[in-house]
Amino acid sequence: MYTEEEKNIITLCSIKEISYKCREILYDGMNSRAPDFEKHKSYLIKTLSCGVYNKVKSEYSDPLYREELFARLHEAGIVCVTVFSNRYPRYLANIPDAPHVLFCKGNKDLLFTRCFAVVGSRRTQPNMLKLCKKITRELSEHFTIVSGIADGADTAAVEGALESGKIISVLANGFDYFYPACNKSLIEKVAEKGLLLSEFPPDESPKSYNFPVRNRIIAGISEGTLIVSAGKKSGAGITANYAAEYDRDVFAFPYSPGVASGEGCNKLIKEGATLVETVDDVFFAFGLESKKNENNVLTETESELYNIIKEYGEAFIPDVAKKLGKQPYELIPVLSSLEIKELIVRLGGNRYSAIK
Amino acid sequence: MLSEITSFALCGLEGVPVEVETDINKGVVSYDLVGLPDTAVKESKERVRSAIKNSALYFPVNKITINLAPADIKKEGSHYDLPLAVSILKASDQLTADTDGIVFLGELALDGALRAVTGILPILISAKAKGFTRFIVPKGNANEASYIEGTEVYALESLREAVDFLSGEKLFKPVEHRNFKVTQSLRSYNYDMSLVRGQKVAKRAMEIAVAGGHNILLAGPPGTGKTMLARCIPTIMPDMTFEEALEVTKIHSISGELSEEGIVSLRPFRTPHHTATTVSLCGGGNVKIHAGEISKAHKGVLFLDELPEYTRRTLESLRQPLEDRVITIARAGGAVTFPAEFMLCASMNPCPCGNYGSSYLTCTCTPAQIHKYRNKISGPLLDRIDLQVEVDGINYEDLTGESKEETSTQVKERVERARAIQRERFKEDNVTVNANMGEKQIKKYCKLSRECEEVLRNAFETFHLSARARARIIKVARTIADLSWSEEITPEHILEAASYRSYDTSSL
Numbered sequence: 001m002y003t004e005e006e007k008n009i010i011t012l013c014s015i016k017e018i019s020y021k022c023r024e025i026l027y028d029g030m031n032s033r034a035p036d037f038e039k040h041k042s043y044l045i046k047t048l049s050c051g052v053y054n055k056v057k058s059e060y061s062d063p064l065y066r067e068e069l070f071a072r073l074h075e076a077g078i079v080c081v082t083v084f085s086n087r088y089p090r091y092l093a094n095i096p097d098a099p100h101v102l103f104c105k106g107n108k109d110l111l112f113t114r115c116f117a118v119v120g121s122r123r124t125q126p127n128m129l130k131l132c133k134k135i136t137r138e139l140s141e142h143f144t145i146v147s148g149i150a151d152g153a154d155t156a157a158v159e160g161a162l163e164s165g166k167i168i169s170v171l172a173n174g175f176d177y178f179y180p181a182c183n184k185s186l187i188e189k190v191a192e193k194g195l196l197l198s199e200f201p202p203d204e205s206p207k208s209y210n211f212p213v214r215n216r217i218i219a220g221i222s223e224g225t226l227i228v229s230a231g232k233k234s235g236a237g238i239t240a241n242y243a244a245e246y247d248r249d250v251f252a253f254p255y256s257p258g259v260a261s262g263e264g265c266n267k268l269i270k271e272g273a274t275l276v277e278t279v280d281d282v283f284f285a286f287g288l289e290s291k292k293n294e295n296n297v298l299t300e301t302e303s304e305l306y307n308i309i310k311e312y313g314e315a316f317i318p319d320v321a322k323k324l325g326k327q328p329y330e331l332i333p334v335l336s337s338l339e340i341k342e343l344i345v346r347l348g349g350n351r352y353s354a355i356k
Numbered sequence: 357m358l359s360e361i362t363s364f365a366l367c368g369l370e371g372v373p374v375e376v377e378t379d380i381n382k383g384v385v386s387y388d389l390v391g392l393p394d395t396a397v398k399e400s401k402e403r404v405r406s407a408i409k410n411s412a413l414y415f416p417v418n419k420i421t422i423n424l425a426p427a428d429i430k431k432e433g434s435h436y437d438l439p440l441a442v443s444i445l446k447a448s449d450q451l452t453a454d455t456d457g458i459v460f461l462g463e464l465a466l467d468g469a470l471r472a473v474t475g476i477l478p479i480l481i482s483a484k485a486k487g488f489t490r491f492i493v494p495k496g497n498a499n500e501a502s503y504i505e506g507t508e509v510y511a512l513e514s515l516r517e518a519v520d521f522l523s524g525e526k527l528f529k530p531v532e533h534r535n536f537k538v539t540q541s542l543r544s545y546n547y548d549m550s551l552v553r554g555q556k557v558a559k560r561a562m563e564i565a566v567a568g569g570h571n572i573l574l575a576g577p578p579g580t581g582k583t584m585l586a587r588c589i590p591t592i593m594p595d596m597t598f599e600e601a602l603e604v605t606k607i608h609s610i611s612g613e614l615s616e617e618g619i620v621s622l623r624p625f626r627t628p629h630h631t632a633t634t635v636s637l638c639g640g641g642n643v644k645i646h647a648g649e650i651s652k653a654h655k656g657v658l659f660l661d662e663l664p665e666y667t668r669r670t671l672e673s674l675r676q677p678l679e680d681r682v683i684t685i686a687r688a689g690g691a692v693t694f695p696a697e698f699m700l701c702a703s704m705n706p707c708p709c710g711n712y713g714s715s716y717l718t719c720t721c722t723p724a725q726i727h728k729y730r731n732k733i734s735g736p737l738l739d740r741i742d743l744q745v746e747v748d749g750i751n752y753e754d755l756t757g758e759s760k761e762e763t764s765t766q767v768k769e770r771v772e773r774a775r776a777i778q779r780e781r782f783k784e785d786n787v788t789v790n791a792n793m794g795e796k797q798i799k800k801y802c803k804l805s806r807e808c809e810e811v812l813r814n815a816f817e818t819f820h821l822s823a824r825a826r827a828r829i830i831k832v833a834r835t836i837a838d839l840s841w842s843e844e845i846t847p848e849h850i851l852e853a854a855s856y857r858s859y860d861t862s863s864l
Contacts, residue, residue: 151723321556
């Protein structure tokens with residue numbers, strides 16, 4: 001199943017004391033095909049201390065440790081794809097700091113499909129969440145969506161793509177942990193219908209410094225990255241930077257000035273990211289076309305109300321009612337109907353906003 | 357010598373006749389009270405002794421044994437003072453008049469004056485049903501007693517008066533029977549719908565809620581008038597009938613919360629603070645089983661402000677009474693059933709910071725935080741709240757504008773019309789309002805056209821509604837149809853009903 005050299009690097013990855021950098025050095029900057037402990041002994045002892053070095057080395061060469069490790073991975077249904085494998089994703093292999101091993105859970109055929117990253121901040125406005133969900137659903141026609149699994153925009157992206165099963169969620173922790181806990185069921189669904197990916201062994205707990213590191217995989221595996229929302233200092237911004245660094249297209253939703261969760265997006269657009277309003281904006285950049293299936297037939301009152309909400313941007317029911325000369329409650333059925341047709345979204349406080 | 361006097365004990369809301377038997381014999385001087393008396397009853401010995409002496413009567417210096425029969429019911433409260441005193445006077449031959457068929461109730465002061473007691477109304481009603489028609493009660497309970505027709509109630513001021521009355525030395529007129537007037541009730545509410553500016557959507561939801569007897573949740577930023585809106589609910593509820601008023605008064609009477617008027621003519625509006633315990637909300641107690649807030653809100657409104665702040669256990673305890681509309685409290689000493697047919701109105705902030713959905717303040721909560729906050733209210737409880745509505749964050753114009761608002765009376769008219777339709781519909785069923793419909797009635801009275809089914813299915817998919825929400829939406833749609841005098845439920849009604857379940861959905 002795994003070749004000997006694959007087994008070596010998987011074992012090495014499972015030993016937490018050995019960092020990414022240590023592995024690079026052990027493999028002579030990934031030029032050699034086997035780790036050379038003796039050659040780099042002095043460096044390792046300097047960084048790890050003598051005791052740890054001995055422990056690591058004995059673990060690495062212990063056949064029992066290996067047997068146990070692979071049995072555990074097999075039992076958990078985890079498949080590993082290493083840099084030495086020809087099944088390693090092409091785009092990801094091109095980045096300078098590509099992960100050595102990808103722990104996969106789910107449909108790993110998705111690694112060979114065209115990927116597109118959709119990420120955003122945890123604090124995203126409800127209408128943008130709806131839009132994100134809608135666009136990822138449409139994007140999944142041509143792309144496999146790559147995202148994290150955090151609350152907010154990532155969750156919306158995952159939910160949008162989950163229906164088609166074309167979803168890769170890259171985690172910043174091992175598969176033994178469910179983070180964030182509120183998305184436990186979603187993580188399980190992704191493992192079932194899509195693919196969970198992580199460069200960390202299953203027993204790695206979530207650590208704050210691993211998240212930005214994880215973002216390079218999201219950007220690296222994808223042909224382009226859409227930033228749904230990003231504040232001034234945001235993980236989504238880091239992903240966008242990686243994408244630009246790897247020479248991939250960056251896309252962003254526009255925001256009106258003064259929206260905190262959109263500052264990062266607007267900044268990206270100013271710096272040259274492609275502004276995205278509909279899925280066609282993304283498809284155009286790749287020379288793709290979407291299947292037009294606008295099957296929303298609106299009644300007269302519905303289209304009248306929809307146009308007013310679009311005009312307002314963000315409509316407060318009593319205001320709209322006043323404009324139409326109606327009682328607010330008379331509009332409620334129409335609003336509900338528009339909401340069901342996914343043309344508008346409820347913002348809370350009896351305010352609505354149009355999607356698109 | 358032996359004497360027997362009738363009084364009553366209360367088991368929950370049920371009155372049980374108690375015979376006060378006194379035997380005075382020669383022997384070592386003693387004064388014993390048997391028959392499961394509680395502390396207040398035991399202490400009455402001393403009050404009775406002083407009251408008799410201070411009423412210019414003679415307290416016998418003999419062996420006195422008093423028995424309260426039946427001996428297996430716990431006797432609680434202070435209303436046994438008067439029957440005890442009369443019983444002693446009779447056994448010592450100071451009173452020879454016939455006391456058969458007269459029920460004595462009242463607490464004695466040391467000087468022999470009669471003090472008002474709690475629970476007169478339920479006792480009177482039970483006693484009347486058991487064939488007792490003549491009562492002697494303290495003057496302070498006269499108002500309360502005056503509403504029971506076909507009784508002869510003498511409201512007296514002291515033990516001396518009671519003795520004079522019984523021996524025929526003085527004449528007293530029985531308390532005059534009063535009729536229950538509901539007409540004045542509306543004027544005495546302190547709140548009115550017209551005082552709440554704007555909030556059209558919330559007002560509409562409240563109208564639906566009251567018309568169909570549904571429970572309602574108001575969500576909105578702090579300080580936007582949720583409490584004010586809730587306080588208007590009783591003003592648009594149909595007036596209480598005499599029977600309803602009596603039921604409510606009974607509960608308030610045993611809790612000692614009756615006003616001077618003697619009857620509860622306005623629909624109760626109870627607002628227990630969120631530190632309330634399960635027992636205070638549902639009722640209970642060690643020795644005497646008290647009615648809880650949910651019973652005191654019987655036929656009225658139970659308003660739970662800041663719903664997520666209540667402890668989970670307290671909220672969960674509401675589920676069963678919300679469904680059964682009664683609560684049975686079982687304790688070692690026995691089980692008591694109190695009615696608890698209340699309309700639940702709850703309010704909450706939309707998120708921990710309170711600004712979610714506000715047009716001018718930014719919400720700083722992540723969706724997970726909002727989820728966690730809303731998840732403090734369990735699904736099963738939320739499922740029992742048919743209408744979940746958002747309150748507008750008010751803007752300045754709403755406060756100052758000269759918009760004309762509907763008054764409670766206008767809304768109430770529509771509510772009463774919708775209620776009349778429901779009464780007609782449920783003539784043969786044992787439900788009164790749409791909210792109480794069971795699966796059988798929904799099938800029978802809420803037939804959905806194919807178009808409606810289609811709309812409902814779409815709503816389910818988009819809003820991620822739970823299966824239980826289906827029945828609730830149909831019930832609310834039925835009420836909306838009733839409000840618009842429509843025989844059929846139309847897709848519009850379904851759509852409107854679906855929009856009032858926003859807190860059920862996981863779409864954030």
